[in-house]
Amino acid sequence: MESISDFLVYSVQEGLLFAILALGVFITFRCLNFPDLTVDGSYPLGAAVFAFMTYRGFGPFVGMAAAFIAGALAGLMTGALNTFSKIPALLSGILTMICLYSINLRIMGRPNISLSENLGHHTVFSLLKNAFSGVPETYLRLIFLMGLVLLLKGLLDLFLHTEIGLAIRATGDSESLVEVQGINPDKTKLIGVAVSNALVALSGAMFAQYQGFVDINMGIGMVVAGLASVIVGEVLVRGRNILFMTLQVVLGAVVYRMATAIALNWGYRIGFKPYDLKLFTGLLVIFILSFPVIKEKMKGLK
Amino acid sequence: MLTLEKVNKYFFRNTLDERWAIRNLDLRVQGGEFITIVGSNGAGKTTVLNLISGNFFPDSGRVFINSEEVTKYPAFRRAHYLGRVFQNTYQGTAASLTIEENFAIAFRKGKPRGLRIAINDSMRKRFKTKLSEVGLGLENRLRDRVGLLSGGQRQALALLMATIGDPKVLLLDEHTANLDPKTAEKIMDLTNQLIRNDHLTALMITHDLSEALNFGTRTLMMDGGEIVLDISGEGRKKLTIPELLDRFSETRHKQFAEDRALLSTAKK
Ligand SMILES: Nc1ncnc2c1ncn2[C@@H]1O[C@H](COP(=O)(O)OP(=O)(O)OP(=O)(O)O)[C@@H](O)[C@H]1O
Numbered sequence: 001m002e003s004i005s006d007f008l009v010y011s012v013q014e015g016l017l018f019a020i021l022a023l024g025v026f027i028t029f030r031c032l033n034f035p036d037l038t039v040d041g042s043y044p045l046g047a048a049v050f051a052f053m054t055y056r057g058f059g060p061f062v063g064m065a066a067a068f069i070a071g072a073l074a075g076l077m078t079g080a081l082n083t084f085s086k087i088p089a090l091l092s093g094i095l096t097m098i099c100l101y102s103i104n105l106r107i108m109g110r111p112n113i114s115l116s117e118n119l120g121h122h123t124v125f126s127l128l129k130n131a132f133s134g135v136p137e138t139y140l141r142l143i144f145l146m147g148l149v150l151l152l153k154g155l156l157d158l159f160l161h162t163e164i165g166l167a168i169r170a171t172g173d174s175e176s177l178v179e180v181q182g183i184n185p186d187k188t189k190l191i192g193v194a195v196s197n198a199l200v201a202l203s204g205a206m207f208a209q210y211q212g213f214v215d216i217n218m219g220i221g222m223v224v225a226g227l228a229s230v231i232v233g234e235v236l237v238r239g240r241n242i243l244f245m246t247l248q249v250v251l252g253a254v255v256y257r258m259a260t261a262i263a264l265n266w267g268y269r270i271g272f273k274p275y276d277l278k279l280f281t282g283l284l285v286i287f288i289l290s291f292p293v294i295k296e297k298m299k300g301l302k
Numbered sequence: 303m304l305t306l307e308k309v310n311k312y313f314f315r316n317t318l319d320e321r322w323a324i325r326n327l328d329l330r331v332q333g334g335e336f337i338t339i340v341g342s343n344g345a346g347k348t349t350v351l352n353l354i355s356g357n358f359f360p361d362s363g364r365v366f367i368n369s370e371e372v373t374k375y376p377a378f379r380r381a382h383y384l385g386r387v388f389q390n391t392y393q394g395t396a397a398s399l400t401i402e403e404n405f406a407i408a409f410r411k412g413k414p415r416g417l418r419i420a421i422n423d424s425m426r427k428r429f430k431t432k433l434s435e436v437g438l439g440l441e442n443r444l445r446d447r448v449g450l451l452s453g454g455q456r457q458a459l460a461l462l463m464a465t466i467g468d469p470k471v472l473l474l475d476e477h478t479a480n481l482d483p484k485t486a487e488k489i490m491d492l493t494n495q496l497i498r499n500d501h502l503t504a505l506m507i508t509h510d511l512s513e514a515l516n517f518g519t520r521t522l523m524m525d526g527g528e529i530v531l532d533i534s535g536e537g538r539k540k541l542t543i544p545e546l547l548d549r550f551s552e553t554r555h556k557q558f559a560e561d562r563a564l565l566s567t568a569k570k
C-alpha cells in the first residue's frame with residue numbers, strides 16, 4: 001500500500017494526462033455542440049501511432065507529433081461524415097471509432113505493445129529521468145506534465161480567441177448566425193473536431209508513455225470519462241470566460257481522476273472491483289446531468 | 303439591387319406531400335427601398351428570405367444581388383451582401399460569446415479569417431461608440447456574455463451586427479415578434495433609424511399590418527406563394543388597414559386570414 005502523498009502525486013499525474021483529452025472533449029461538446037464519440041478510437045490511435053514510430057526508431061517528440069496529426073485526421077473523417085455526407089454527429093463519431101479499432105490493430109500489429117526502456121525505447125519520461133538524474137522521478141513527471149498541460153491550455157485559450165476560434169465557438173451557438181456572417185459552418189466544424197481529436201490522440205500517446213505500454217482496448221469509455229472531467233469541472237468552479245472554462249476542464253480532470261483512484265484504492269472495502277470503474281463513471285455523469293432536473297422536480301413538489 | 307426572376311420553390315418535390323411554396327415569383331428591389339412584407343401563415347414570406355440568403359435554392363428561376371447572379375451560392379458565399387436578423391433572439395447572436403466577440407465576428411464579414419487574435423483595442427473603441435449610439439447601456443458591458451442580455455438587447459445587438467458591414471440588403475424576419483410591446487417598439491425605431499441613416503435596402507417581414515404600412519417605402523402582401531399586392535408611392539401613404547384588407551379580398555376572393563395580424567390590428 002502506497003503512502004497518501006504518493007497516491008496524491010500519482011492521481012494528479014494521471015489527472016493531468018487526462019486533462020489533455022478533456023480539453024479536446026471540451027472543444028466538441030462545449031464549443032461546437034458536436035457530441036463526438038470518435039474519442040474512444042482516437043485515444044488509442046494516438047498511443048498506437050506513438051508505438052509505431054518508436055518501434056521504427058523515432059524519438060518520443062516525433063512520435064507525439066505523429067500522434068497529434070493522426071488524431072486530427074481521425075477528427076477530419078468524423079467531421080467529413082457529418083458535414084459532407086450529412087450523417088448525424090453521433091453516428092459519424094461511432095463510425096470513425098469502429099473503423100479505428102481495426103486501423104489501430106493494423107498499426108500496432110498485435111493487441112499489446114510494450115514501450116519498455118529495457119527494449120531501448122525512449123519516452124519523454126525516460127529522457128527526463130536521464131537528463132535530471134538527481135531529481136526523484138515522480139516529481140520530474142509531475143512538473144513536466146504540469147508544464148505540458150499549462151502550455152496546451154494556454155495555446156488552446158489563444159486559439160479560441162483567434163478569428164477562427166471565435167467562429168468555431170459561435171458555430172455551437174447558432175449556425176444561422178455563422179452563415180449570415182459569411183462563415184462556412186462545415187469548415188468550422190471540421191477544424192474544431194480535428195483539433196479536438198488531435199488533443200485526444202496526444203493524450204493517448206502521453207498515457208502510453210506513462211504506463212509503458214499500449215493496449216488496443218485502452219480507449220473504451222474515454223469519451224464519457226472526458227465528459228465527466230468537463231462537467232465535474234463545471235460543478236467545481238463557475239467560469240465566465242474561456243480562460244476559466246479551460247481551467248475548469250483541467251481541474252475537473254484531476255478531481256475526476258482522484259475520485260476514480262480513491263475508488264480503485266480503497267473501494268475494495270465496500271466491494272468495489274476495478275471493472276466497476278466504468279459503472280462508477282457512468283453513474284457520476286448521469287448523476288451530475290440529472291441533478292438540475294431532479295432539483296427542479298423537487299421544487300415543484302413542495 | 304435585388305432581383306428574383308420567375309422563382310419557384312417546392313418542398314417534398316415528387317412526393318405525396320409536395321408543396322409548391324413559391325410560385326413564379328418576380329421581384330425587383332431598387333437600392334434604398336425599405337419593403338415591408340405581410341401575409342398569412344405559410345404564405346411563403348420566410349421562404350422568400352431564405353431564397354435570397356441562400357438557405358434554400360430555387361427549383362427554377364434566378365436570384366441576383368447587386369447585379370451578380372447568386373442563385374446557386376451557398377449562404378456563407380453571399381453573406382457579404384446581406385445582413386439578417388431572425389425572430390428567435392438566440393439566432394442572430396452567439397449567446398456564449400461576449401458582446402465584443404460577437405461584434406468581432408461581424409466585423410470580419412467578407413474578409414478571410416485566420417489565426418490572428420480577433421479583437422484589438424481600436425476595434426473595442428469602435429464597438430463602444432457604435433453601442434453608445436443606440437443608448438441601451440451596453441457600451442460598458444463589452445465583456446458580458448450575450449446570453450446574459452435581455453431579448454431586446456440581443457435583438458439590438460443582432461441589428462448592429464447585421465448592419466455593421468454596410469450590407470446591400472438587410473433581411474428582417476419578424477424580428478420584433480418575440481419581444482414585449484414596449485421593447486418591440488424600441489427595436490422597431492432602432493431598425494428604422496439604422497436603415498435611414500445608412501441608406502440601407504431592406505426587406506422586413508411583419509405580422510403587424512399597421513407596422514407594415516407605417517414603416518418603409520413599399521409593402522408586399524403574399525398569399526399562397528405569390529405576391530398578391532405590391533403597394534408603394536402616394537397610394538401607400540394614405541392607405542388604411544381596412545382598405546388594405548379590402549384590396550386583398552378583391553384580388554383573392556377570400557378574407558385575409560391571419561389571426562395574429564387581425565388581433566394586433568384590433569388592439570390599435
Ligand atoms: N424547411 C421546410 N420544409 C418543408 N416545408 C417548408 C419548409 N419551410 C417552409 N415550408 C413550407 O412552405 C410554405 C411557406 O412557409 P413559410 O415559412 O415561408 O411561410 P411564412 O409566410 O413565413 O409563414 P409564417 O407567417 O407562419 O412565418 C409552408 O407551406 C411551409 O409549410
Ligand SMILES: [Mg+2]
Pocket residue numbers: 347348349
Ligand atoms: Mg415565417
